Structure formats: structure tokens, C-alpha cells
Amino acid sequence: MTATEIADSLSKEKIIDDAVEIEAYMNNRDFSKKIQIGEFVVTNNMTYRQLANTLTH
Numbered sequence: 852m853t854a855t856e857i858a859d860s861l862s863k864e865k866i867i868d869d870a871v872e873i874e875a876y877m878n879n880r881d882f883s884k885k886i887q888i889g890e891f892v893v894t895n896n897m898t899y900r901q902l903a904n905t906l907t908h
Contacts, residue, residue: 882907
């Protein structure tokens with residue numbers, strides 16, 4: 852999945868409030884280039900940094 856697809860999915864599942872904001876965070880810090888394949892456990896109380904680290908490790 853791309854950063855855009857992930858951001859949309861997280862928004863639809865009410866994990867985050869703003870898909871554009873997390874997508875920009877991931878792109879601006881080069882996390883989008885490091886997204887890993889797999890299933891991840893995320894919650895709505897995670898920071899953008901925590902979400903990005905989870906999706907890239």
C-alpha cells in the first residue's frame with residue numbers, strides 16, 4: 852500500500868482524524884519510502900511518529 856492508501860484506510864477506520872496530515876508527515880520524513888508489507892496493530896491514541904515507526908519496521 853502507498854502512504855495515501857494507508858492514510859485513507861486509517862481515516863476510514865477512525866484511527867486518525869486527518870488523512871492528509873499523516874500522509875504529509877510520512878512523505879516529509881521519508882517514512883513513505885520505508886513502508887513494510889504486512890499486518891500491523893495500530894490504535895487511535897498513537898502519535899504520527901508511533902504510527903510511522905510501526906508501519907516501517
